Amino acid sequence: MTREKLDVIERVEDQRDNCSGKERYGRKMSEHSMRFRFMAFLGLLALLGCASSAQIKLEASSAILGAVHDGSGKGVAEASVRLQARGQSRVEERKTDPTGNFGFSELKTGIYVLSASKDEQHSNEVTVGITTAGAVQRIELTLSNSAQSSSSGTGQQKEMEFSDAPNFTVSAVTDWTAAGGHGSDTSLRASEALTRQTLALRPDSNDTSWVQSHSTATEQALRAILEKSPGDLKANEDLGRFYLETERYSDAVAPLQKAYEIDGSLENEYKLAFALTRSGSLASAREHLLRLSSQANKAEWHGLAGEIAEKSGDPLNAVHEFEKAAKADPSEENYFAWGSELLEHRAIWQAVDVFESGARAFPKSSRMLTALGAALFAGAMYEEAARRLCAASDLRPEDPAPYLFMGRVEVAAPNSLPCVESRLERFVRMQPANPLANFYYGMSYWKERGKRVDGQTFGQVETYLNRAVAADPKCSSAYLQLGILRASRADFKAASEFYQKAIAADPQSTEAHYRLGTAYDRLGERAKAAEEFKLHDQLEREQAAVVDRQRKEVKQFLVQVGGSEQDRSAQP
Numbered sequence: 001m002t003r004e005k006l007d008v009i010e011r012v013e014d015q016r017d018n019c020s021g022k023e024r025y026g027r028k029m030s031e032h033s034m035r036f037r038f039m040a041f042l043g044l045l046a047l048l049g050c051a052s053s054a055q056i057k058l059e060a061s062s063a064i065l066g067a068v069h070d071g072s073g074k075g076v077a078e079a080s081v082r083l084q085a086r087g088q089s090r091v092e093e094r095k096t097d098p099t100g101n102f103g104f105s106e107l108k109t110g111i112y113v114l115s116a117s118k119d120e121q122h123s124n125e126v127t128v129g130i131t132t133a134g135a136v137q138r139i140e141l142t143l144s145n146s147a148q149s150s151s152s153g154t155g156q157q158k159e160m161e162f163s164d165a166p167n168f169t170v171s172a173v174t175d176w177t178a179a180g181g182h183g184s185d186t187s188l189r190a191s192e193a194l195t196r197q198t199l200a201l202r203p204d205s206n207d208t209s210w211v212q213s214h215s216t217a218t219e220q221a222l223r224a225i226l227e228k229s230p231g232d233l234k235a236n237e238d239l240g241r242f243y244l245e246t247e248r249y250s251d252a253v254a255p256l257q258k259a260y261e262i263d264g265s266l267e268n269e270y271k272l273a274f275a276l277t278r279s280g281s282l283a284s285a286r287e288h289l290l291r292l293s294s295q296a297n298k299a300e301w302h303g304l305a306g307e308i309a310e311k312s313g314d315p316l317n318a319v320h321e322f323e324k325a326a327k328a329d330p331s332e333e334n335y336f337a338w339g340s341e342l343l344e345h346r347a348i349w350q351a352v353d354v355f356e357s358g359a360r361a362f363p364k365s366s367r368m369l370t371a372l373g374a375a376l377f378a379g380a381m382y383e384e385a386a387r388r389l390c391a392a393s394d395l396r397p398e399d400p401a402p403y404l405f406m407g408r409v410e411v412a413a414p415n416s417l418p419c420v421e422s423r424l425e426r427f428v429r430m431q432p433a434n435p436l437a438n439f440y441y442g443m444s445y446w447k448e449r450g451k452r453v454d455g456q457t458f459g460q461v462e463t464y465l466n467r468a469v470a471a472d473p474k475c476s477s478a479y480l481q482l483g484i485l486r487a488s489r490a491d492f493k494a495a496s497e498f499y500q501k502a503i504a505a506d507p508q509s510t511e512a513h514y515r516l517g518t519a520y521d522r523l524g525e526r527a528k529a530a531e532e533f534k535l536h537d538q539l540e541r542e543q544a545a546v547v548d549r550q551r552k553e554v555k556q557f558l559v560q561v562g563g564s565e566q567d568r569s570a571q572p
Helices: 003-013 031-060 146-159 185-199 219-228 233-245 249-262 266-278 282-293 299-311 315-328 332-344 348-361 366-378 382-395 400-412 420-430 435-448 455-471 476-487 492-505 510-522 526-552
Strands: 062-069 080-085 091-095 101-107 110-118 126-130 136-142 168-174 556-561
Touching: 062 080, 062 110, 062 126, 091 101, 101 110, 110 136, 126 136, 126 168, 126 556, 136 168, 168 315, 168 348, 185 332, 185 366, 185 400, 219 233, 233 249, 233 266, 249 266, 266 282, 266 299, 282 299, 299 315, 299 332, 315 332, 315 556, 332 348, 332 366, 348 366, 366 382, 366 400, 382 400, 382 420, 400 420, 400 435, 420 435, 435 455, 435 476, 455 476, 476 492, 476 510, 492 510, 510 526
Parallel strands: 062 136
Antiparallel strands: 062 101, 080 091, 080 110, 110 126, 168 556
16 A cells, blocks of 8 residues: 555544544443443353354364466466465465466464465465464465575675664565554554654654755746756756755656756656656656666665555565665665565564664664654554653654654553653643643643542643643544543533534544443433444444455565564564
């Protein structure tokens, strides 16, 4: 899934992020709750009666499906696909059908090694984990000449210039099956949101562009110069550079195209390919990049090739290109791009490895530590994630990104986290009018004190939540927490009013509907409670369906670690 597509699910997964994350709610004190418990009890009785046979049937339904492709992506018929359970000598073999598809069914939970071959071509061995009864894994294998593969691998090792290089290989992609690492959907959704935000992190310094523009020149002045001399190389280059630095990539294409026509140097062609990529003209960008690659081999070209591949829906080639770029030039930007690609496709521990290497190589990079914190949180390493985010905020106290990340982590984590409250207090002192600064500090203060409702704690938390809604009247999550605060003192009338404000600010807030139903139930307004519970259930189903559909678009990496048959791609 491209990074642009990731924004599609912002509304559903971040509906609660007007000012916060979301905490799972308590019990329904209503007939709605009683019906649920009764149905659960009946289900438990049924499970007690037939648990053994059900488990056998589920085990038998597990399967590994997939396809074998050649280097061009075409399906390979009559390829031999071998499957072997780890620790067992028995090997199953299947032949691919005319379109290159294969399947193994009736599998038990366990770790399997999968590979394919035909004539002199072979795929890498891929480790596939079936951790849940009834799971179906989808795997894609690519055949290549074994001699070439070996040679290519040796060449990559020679290109590596950093001594602590992560030691793993992304060997295949599979459908998104399970996130791993988290004990709740709340933490998982927070992790997915942080991944999207990680992809958007900017370099610590604004002076990281591969061109130096006229920082004091205006667009009008540059255009005036070009209008006088439309065929002048420098005039076209300067205007193109200006648009690149101001991220107006579509506007940059025309002057850079003209500059390339005047002087077809490698540098001018690369700048044009870069602008075309960022403006969405991927086919044209790919043509220019292929021509460049036939003449030389540069790290930035691999990085751009990775970006084109990711946007074209080919994450496997994308991650390999980002890896090549990082090994050829272990810069902060290349480390970050490689780690981000791994994190986006749920190779969590490999992303941690890359970001840790990047942080060691660039200890002053706040962006690298922030990304590392997001990756550690994705692996359910909550305290370690918090420490890295705190360190990132110490490097650049004026940058809001580490604070926003740690605030989300603090809200989603099951327990209060070290160092977070003091850093969020600094954030709110620096930005007292920032609604998120007030919201996150108020929530951290409350959580650090075990969510007590004594007078001092209650007053402090209420103060910061009120500041959040004063700064942003659409801060639905702050209204929601104000309602929860009131409900903790059994003031359900006031709580219901805050819940209504939360819903007015965000009608899709499922928790606000749920808690409003609970408040109505406590106030004896059964009809209103039933309506809110009905709305909650409907929204939950709709949003779960959207999230599930979008998650299935995210291809998940399968990884071989250290050259061995070890799978840590998506199961932390």
